[in-house]
Amino acid sequence: MSKETDAVLKTSHLGIDFGGLTAVDEFNISIAPDEIKGLIGPNGAGKTTIFNLLTKVYQPSRGKIFLDGKDTKNMSPVQVNHAGIARTFQNIRLFDKLSVEENVRIGLHEHVRYGMFSGILRLPSFWKEEKRAHERTLELLDIFGLADQADVRADSLPYGAQRRLEIVRALATEPKLLLLDEPAAGMNPSETEELMKNIRKIRDEFKIAIMLIEHDMNLVMGICENIVVVNFGKIIAEGTPSRIQNDPQVIEAYLGGRKEED
Amino acid sequence: MLANLINGISLGSVYAIIALGYTMVYGIAKMLNFAHGDVIMVGAYVAFCAITGLGWPPILAVLASVAVCTVLGIIIEGLAYKPLRNATSLAVLITAIGVSYFLQNAALLIWTSNTKVFPNIFADLPALQLGSTQVAPVTLITVLANIVIMLALTFFTSKTKMGKAMRAVSEDKGAATLMGINVNRTISMTFAIGSGLAAIAGVLLCTAYPTLMPTTGAMPGIKAFTAAVFGGIGSIPGAMLGGVLLGVIEIFGKAYISTQLSDAIVFAVLIIVLLVKPTGLLGRKVREKV
Amino acid sequence: MKALKNLKKQTKISFLNYGIVILFFIVVQILANLGMLTNSLKGQLIPILSYVIMALALNLVVGISGELSLGHAGFMSVGAFSGVVVSMSLAENVPNPGLRLLLAIVIGALLAGIAGVIIGIPVLRLNGDYLAIVTLAFGEIIKNVMNCLYVGVDKAGLHLSFKDAASMGMAADGKVLINGPMGATGVTKLSTFIAGTILLLLVLVIIQNLVNSRTGLAIMAIRDNRIAAEASGVPVTRHKLIAFVTSAAIAGAAGALYALNYSTIAPKKFDFNTSILILVFVVLGGIGNMTGSIIAAALLTVLPELLRKFSDYRMLIYAIVLILVMIASNNPKLRSIFDGLGKKAKKEEAAK
Numbered sequence: 027m028s029k030e031t032d033a034v035l036k037t038s039h040l041g042i043d044f045g046g047l048t049a050v051d052e053f054n055i056s057i058a059p060d061e062i063k064g065l066i067g068p069n070g071a072g073k074t075t076i077f078n079l080l081t082k083v084y085q086p087s088r089g090k091i092f093l094d095g096k097d098t099k100n101m102s103p104v105q106v107n108h109a110g111i112a113r114t115f116q117n118i119r120l121f122d123k124l125s126v127e128e129n130v131r132i133g134l135h136e137h138v139r140y141g142m143f144s145g146i147l148r149l150p151s152f153w154k155e156e157k158r159a160h161e162r163t164l165e166l167l168d169i170f171g172l173a174d175q176a177d178v179r180a181d182s183l184p185y186g187a188q189r190r191l192e193i194v195r196a197l198a199t200e201p202k203l204l205l206l207d208e209p210a211a212g213m214n215p216s217e218t219e220e221l222m223k224n225i226r227k228i229r230d231e232f233k234i235a236i237m238l239i240e241h242d243m244n245l246v247m248g249i250c251e252n253i254v255v256v257n258f259g260k261i262i263a264e265g266t267p268s269r270i271q272n273d274p275q276v277i278e279a280y281l282g283g284r285k286e287e288d
Numbered sequence: 289m290l291a292n293l294i295n296g297i298s299l300g301s302v303y304a305i306i307a308l309g310y311t312m313v314y315g316i317a318k319m320l321n322f323a324h325g326d327v328i329m330v331g332a333y334v335a336f337c338a339i340t341g342l343g344w345p346p347i348l349a350v351l352a353s354v355a356v357c358t359v360l361g362i363i364i365e366g367l368a369y370k371p372l373r374n375a376t377s378l379a380v381l382i383t384a385i386g387v388s389y390f391l392q393n394a395a396l397l398i399w400t401s402n403t404k405v406f407p408n409i410f411a412d413l414p415a416l417q418l419g420s421t422q423v424a425p426v427t428l429i430t431v432l433a434n435i436v437i438m439l440a441l442t443f444f445t446s447k448t449k450m451g452k453a454m455r456a457v458s459e460d461k462g463a464a465t466l467m468g469i470n471v472n473r474t475i476s477m478t479f480a481i482g483s484g485l486a487a488i489a490g491v492l493l494c495t496a497y498p499t500l501m502p503t504t505g506a507m508p509g510i511k512a513f514t515a516a517v518f519g520g521i522g523s524i525p526g527a528m529l530g531g532v533l534l535g536v537i538e539i540f541g542k543a544y545i546s547t548q549l550s551d552a553i554v555f556a557v558l559i560i561v562l563l564v565k566p567t568g569l570l571g572r573k574v575r576e577k578v
Numbered sequence: 579m580k581a582l583k584n585l586k587k588q589t590k591i592s593f594l595n596y597g598i599v600i601l602f603f604i605v606v607q608i609l610a611n612l613g614m615l616t617n618s619l620k621g622q623l624i625p626i627l628s629y630v631i632m633a634l635a636l637n638l639v640v641g642i643s644g645e646l647s648l649g650h651a652g653f654m655s656v657g658a659f660s661g662v663v664v665s666m667s668l669a670e671n672v673p674n675p676g677l678r679l680l681l682a683i684v685i686g687a688l689l690a691g692i693a694g695v696i697i698g699i700p701v702l703r704l705n706g707d708y709l710a711i712v713t714l715a716f717g718e719i720i721k722n723v724m725n726c727l728y729v730g731v732d733k734a735g736l737h738l739s740f741k742d743a744a745s746m747g748m749a750a751d752g753k754v755l756i757n758g759p760m761g762a763t764g765v766t767k768l769s770t771f772i773a774g775t776i777l778l779l780l781v782l783v784i785i786q787n788l789v790n791s792r793t794g795l796a797i798m799a800i801r802d803n804r805i806a807a808e809a810s811g812v813p814v815t816r817h818k819l820i821a822f823v824t825s826a827a828i829a830g831a832a833g834a835l836y837a838l839n840y841s842t843i844a845p846k847k848f849d850f851n852t853s854i855l856i857l858v859f860v861v862l863g864g865i866g867n868m869t870g871s872i873i874a875a876a877l878l879t880v881l882p883e884l885l886r887k888f889s890d891y892r893m894l895i896y897a898i899v900l901i902l903v904m905i906a907s908n909n910p911k912l913r914s915i916f917d918g919l920g921k922k923a924k925k926e927e928a929a930k
Contacts, residue, residue: 081809107811119806121799131792132799136811138792142820145791146784152791159792199811320707368901375908377707378646382861383904385854389897397890510714510850517711548759549740552722555715562712563700 032095034059034110034202034235035080040089041259042079049075050259053089057203062229063237064250064267068279072259073239074116077205081113082106094202108136110202114192114209116239122181126172126191129180130163133198166194170224186213190221197228204228206238210245218242222249247271255279291421292543293536298427298496300535301434305489306512307519307527308441309482315458315522316478319377322384323364324486325509326391329502331357331487332406332494333399339407346409353487361483365476388506395502403501406494426495433488438528441481445524454478458522511538514558520571529569534558592786595869596779602876603775618883626879627774628836631781633859633875634868635828638785640857641866642794643821644801645702646710648853649717650829655724655848656693657686657830658837662762665838666755667731669766679768683777683834690830693720694823702818717853724845729756761844762837769839777835781828786868788824797821862903 033056040053050072057063065073078084080091082103091098093109101109112133121129131138138159140151167173170190175183183191189209196204209225210218222245229236240246246253247267255263255270257279263270270276306328313321331353338349368387372380413425445451456464457474465471493508494500511534519530534554541553561569606623609615632654639647661682672678697716704712728739732752739746743754756762788794796817799807808814837843859878863870885892906912 083805083809103805103808104811104813107809112811113809115806115809119803119809121802121806123802124795124798128795131795132807132812133810135792135796140792142788142791142793145793146787148787155792195810314707320710368905371905372908374910375904378640378861378865379904379908381646382858383901385858386897386900386904389893389900393893393897397894510718514711514715517708521707546726546740548726549722552719555719555722558715559700559712562704562708566704566708 032059033057033092034094035237036092036095037080038090038092040076040079040086040091042075042084042087048259050079052260053079053256054261055254055264057235057237059202059235060229060233061235061252062225062250063235064246064253065237065239065256066241066243066246066253066270067256067262071256073256074207075259076256077113077207077239080106080205081111107199107201111205112196112199112201112203113205114189114196114207116207116211118185118188118192120180120188120191120195122179124180125176126167126178126180126183127160127163127176129191129195130166130198131159133195134159134162135199137198137200163198166198169197169228170194186217189213190224193224193228197232201234203235203237206236206240208239208241210240210242218245221245225249290418292539294418294421294423294427296536296539297532298430298535299539300515300532301430302489302493302496302531303508303512303515303535304434304528304531305437305485305492306508307516307531308437308524309485309489310513310516311519311521311523311527312441312454312478313482314516316454317369317380317475319369319380320384320513321369321482322381322509322513323387323391324482325505325507325512326388326395327357327360327364327483327486327505328490328493328508329395329500329505330360330391331490332500332504333395333404334487335491336404336406336494336500339409349409350488350491353491354484357487357490358480358484361479361486362476364483365479369479370472370475392502392506399502401502403499406498406500408498409491409495424496426492430492430496433492434528434531437485437488438524441524450474450477511554514555517568518558518561520568523568523570523572526568526570588786588790591869592782592790595782595786595872598869598872599775599778599782603771606771619880622880622883623771624769624774624839625836626876627771627778628832628839629856629859629879630872630875631778631832631835632829632856633863633871634781634785635825635832636856637860637863637866637868637871638789638821638825638828640860641864641871642789642801643797643818645818645822646706646713646857647822647825648710648714648850648857649720650713650825650856651848651850651852652717652720653690653693653826653829654833654836654852655720655845657683657690657833658843658848659724659727659729659756659762659833659845660689660830661686661834662765662837662843663729663731663736663755664834665768666753666762666765667736675766675768676773679770679773679838682768682838683831686834687827687831690833691823691827693830694826695819698819698822698826702815702822714850714853717850721845721849724761724848725759727756727845728754728758730754759845761842761847763842765838765841765843767839767841769835774835777831781831782868784824784828788820793817793820858900862900 035057037053037055041051042049053076065076067073075084079086082098082101093111096109098106098109121132138155140155144151164173164176167176170193172187172191172194180188180191189212193206193209210221213221225236226249228234250267252265253267253270254261255276262279263273263276306324309324310321313319334356335349335353338344338352339346364387368383369380372383410425410429415425416423416428445455453469453474456467456469457471461471490505512531515530515534516527518534519526519528537557538550538554541550545553632650636647636650639645664685665678665682668678668681672681701709701712726740728743728746730737730743730746730748730752732749734749737746737748737752743757796812797820799812800814800817804814859875860871862878863874882892882896885895
């Protein structure tokens with residue numbers, strides 16, 4: 027059994043209804059362990075809903091999600107994270123009142139090994155693990171050029187930096203699959219360029235799979251190996267960037283359907 | 289059994305009238321107005337003074353009491369709560385507690401801590417004979433008042449311009465402002481109505497249970513608040529349902545389980561309801577957007 | 579080395595708080611030796627310490643965990659009465675009063691902690707105002723149950739009843755410890771100022787070290803953004819429960835300390851108004867600010883005593899001050915002035 031060909035994530039017939047309205051239906055994808063996959067589609071197509079399903083913020087109405095071959099059926103969002111999916115949010119969700127470093131530390135929560143009582147009694151394990159966590163935090167922040175802002179309050183960072191911090195926090199949970207919800211939103215072209223480099227870099231260094239929702243087509247076409255296009259909650263096309271760009275159904279969805287922003 | 293049920297509905301109707309005030313204010317200002325119970329007490333004192341001090345006829349005394357409380361409600365809102373419109377809900381809660389302390393201690397100074405015996409204003413009316421059970425006039429009037437008030441409020445919020453404005457403000461303050469609704473005036477109006485109702489509740493409560501002290505309103509206030517939550521806070525029929533159920537549970541608990549533990553039973557039922565249905569009996573569920 | 583600097587900042591605040599408590603202890607000792615402490619003020623010392631501990635406990639829930647509890651006096655009550663029972667039933671077996679006080683506080687904290695678990699597990703699934711009302715309800719239930727609780731001791735051991743003292747079925751030499759709504763009477767006063775101070779320091783160590791550890795960070799993360807905390811792999815219920823139960827246990831310890839300072843103590847003492855009083859300390863001291871809780875609780879416990887000459891008007895003044903402080907501290911203009919001052923001070927510090 028070669029691990030290389032096994033998918034890190036596989037869904038079958040995944041779907042959810044909101045009060046009689048079908049938001050996502052028959053969503054079947056498979057992500058390879060080191061793949062960068064794009065998830066695109068017009069506004070309101072159900073892209074973020076798909077992320078919410080994969081991370082169990084919403085419970086699917088039907089279908090299955092397999093993470094490393096394991097059914098995530100009875101898992102909570104926390105358990106899904108422990109099992110290996112981390113994400114960022116379209117509307118940034120940082121811990122505003124905490125510092126940049128503390129935000130990342132929360133991502134490291136499961137990987138810092140000392141108990142509540144060691145913390146209260148300040149046992150040696152507390153000091154050892156705190157030091158290790160601090161060093162790891164700075165390493166991670168350094169990838170996205172945030173290390174020198176470790177002590178700053180998270181909400182005082184500029185918008186682009188907040189998006190990057192969210193990625194660092196997600197990375198800290200040591201995922202097998204990273205879901206990025208519009209990582210380049212609000213970034214200027216040079217920031218986006220930098221982000222593309224970094225996304226590739228974390229895939230290569232951390233050996234993880236990445237799926238991203240993005241409206242910036244330069245970014246999507248530039249770094250994604252495969253792209254899934256959804257419209258009205260259903261997959262309408264799937265394939266390499268060059269195939270997607272020439273797919274008549276995709277062009278129809280973008281031009282004929284609802285108007286695309288950005 | 290029947291007598292207990294009637295007593296329960298009567299007490300519950302008082303809770304319901306107070307709960308209506310709570311629920312309207314919560315629906316619109318999103319605040320727990322802990323001073324609401326003390327407005328009841330003020331209402332009862334005003335009616336008491338008008339009847340025993342000035343010798344006014346009860347109906348006039350009730351009107352005076354409603355007028356005083358309505359104005360009081362507007363003043364409290366304008367002076368204490370309005371400056372905190374954008375503050376945290378905890379800050380508003382503490383301010384409401386401050387207002388509650390203020391009203392109780394002001395009452396203590398004006399009327400002293402001596403217990404006043406509230407007159408039976410319906411003494412002239414005949415009691416209703418229901419089989420072997422006698423229904424006191426105050427019971428009947430309380431239940432009737434509750435029904436009339438609920439119908440009137442339902443009509444008011446669904447048909448009149450001001451009532452619609454209230455609903456709009458409780459749905460979305462920002463959008464209501466954009467639609468040209470004067471949010472401040474609407475909130476002020478809500479307090480006026482809630483406080484006016486509190487005055488009526490105060491008179492009815494003290495006619496049925498005629499001991500009047502500066503702390504008289506505190507416990508019924510808390511219970512009416514639980515009644516509002518019980519029924520689903522923000523919902524007018526919910527407040528009525530919650531109030532009546534709470535009253536019935538309290539009286540039955542007193543009669544059949546334990547006099548001393550009746551409050552504990554009431555609160556235990558509330559907790560169970562909230563755990564099974566976290567938004568109360570008739571409340572709406574809101575999904576958090578991710 | 580940034581984290582060390584960071585840790586230092588938090589450690590600085592922690593040590594400031596220890597310093598304040600120790601300083602308070604020393605000042606009181608000096609004043610007492612100089613005979614400058616009035617009797618009424620002396621009588622306030624242990625209540626002050628108890629309320630400071632209560633405020634710290636509640637701040638852990640309200641400030642750090644971000645959940646509004648309106649029933650914390652209930653936990654104080656559980657600690658108070660279990661503490662009284664422990665201290666009185668052990669009067670012969672454990673003659674040393676200090677040891678008996680310690681046992682009373684430990685068992686009071688333990689039982690209040692258990693009450694915290696029983697209440698916390700169902701309650702913490704609720705949010706915001708609903709959580710507040712359910713904690714209020716639990717506080718009232720505890721008060722009500724305590725009002726009906728009769729506990730006595732004889733040679734056979736402890737007796738318990740929810741009906742009346744007679745139905746406990748004690749031997750003739752039995753002694754009633756808790757007498758329903760009358761509460762506990764004839765309690766031997768065991769609490770001392772020094773024991774209270776030590777307890778307060780201990781509570782500070784527990785709370786501050788908890789907050790400044792990964793557990794505390796997780797609790798604050800859930801407060802700031804529950805969905806993001808879940809997505810980051812932080813178990814929500816467990817951490818909310820840790821904060822709530824720790825707080826309940828500390829409140830129980832404070833209750834035992836408080837009760838053993840009086841010869842009689844009634845369940846009515848720990849009602850909704852007491853819960854609110856403590857919440858007022860926390861809010862006026864600053865949500866999440868432990869130093870503020872210490873100072874606010876101490877000052878506001880003494881204040882009514884100092885305002886005694888205004889007798890009738892003092893609670894009225896208290897109410898007005900409370901409202902004015904809330905309005906002033908939430909006024910955007912005043913706020914920006916204060917923030918500006920804070921930033922200026924920080925800049926000056928940085929310049930040094």
